[in-house]
Amino acid sequence: MRTLVTYYSLTGNTRMVAEAIFEALPKPKELKPLTEVESVEGYGLVFIGFPVHSHSVPYRVEHFLKNLPPGQKTALFLTHGSIPGTRLSREALEQALILAGKTRILGTFACRGKVSNQAMEVLGKSPEHELWTEMAVTASTHPDKNDLEDARTFARWIISLASQ
């Protein structure tokens, strides 16, 4: 089964996770930024990764997920600055599941990713983001070794499901 790992990443966190997933996969496989993928035709399985932006799926990824062929085997992965389980990351995952709803989603993986200084500066300016900023501080060491090991295990798990 030919597998594609594609990702959208502004500051490199999601790319790191994509690379870990890619490493764990058997051949034939390809790793490509989402902006370079024109079609997923010919891939038995597609891993799609993105960062959470403002509780949501970034626009480019939204478009990509919406246009996947029905029944396509997929696995989603995301990185986020907030504490796992809060609405700050959960809403984006829920949105992605809806957007890719016509595909056969075999699983999802999420881990924290450090927030760029630039984003921290902008977000820190508004009072409603105070707690968000506090959460983002403890994301500063992620994705770490364990996150990447989990990502590799996730990849192997998805492969075992996809070949059933």
Ligand SMILES: Cc1cc2nc3c(=O)[nH]c(=O)nc-3n(C[C@H](O)[C@H](O)[C@H](O)COP(=O)(O)O)c2cc1C
């Ligand atoms: C503009 C912007 C908005 C963000 N909004 C959120 C958010 O709503 N919730 C969250 O958990 N993280 C948020 N983050 C943090 C990113 O999701 C996190 O740092 C991610 O790992 C970045 O991935 P990348 O390096 O692949 O771009 C935001 C980051 C940016 C730059």
